[in-house]
Amino acid sequence: LMAQMTGDRGQTSLDLSGGKVSVEYGRPALAGRDVKSMLQPGMEWRLGSNAATTLDTNIDLKFGNKTVAKGKYVLKAKFVEEGKWLLLVTEDDKTLAEVPMTTGTNPSPVENVTIKLEKQGTGGKLTVSWGTLNVAAAFQKA
16 A cells, blocks of 8 residues: 555566567556546646656657657647547657547456556557556557
């Protein structure tokens, strides 16, 4: 319980086409809150708590039609409207890529923010779960 209170950090990584992609993030707890009631359309979410959520990749990645060069970036998500989310890949507060995310629902609520990188076809998929919220973005090696 203490770990949650000190703002636990989570980490996930994926080996992709000879490269490595990893994400490091804060894991706030729901603590009885409802994710949907905390979000207003147009709001950007830092995908976690405390220090920024970072994407670290040693290969160039392609999100949709946008190429993101290897390096370290800050990830955010934008809640556009019900059922519509964008993953924002940013650097120095400048958005380099806006990627439409698929939305779903977790079968049972996830207490702490959980980000997962997993293989999907020849590329990968980044999934964010919190409460019943489940949003995902696909990417490829560029």
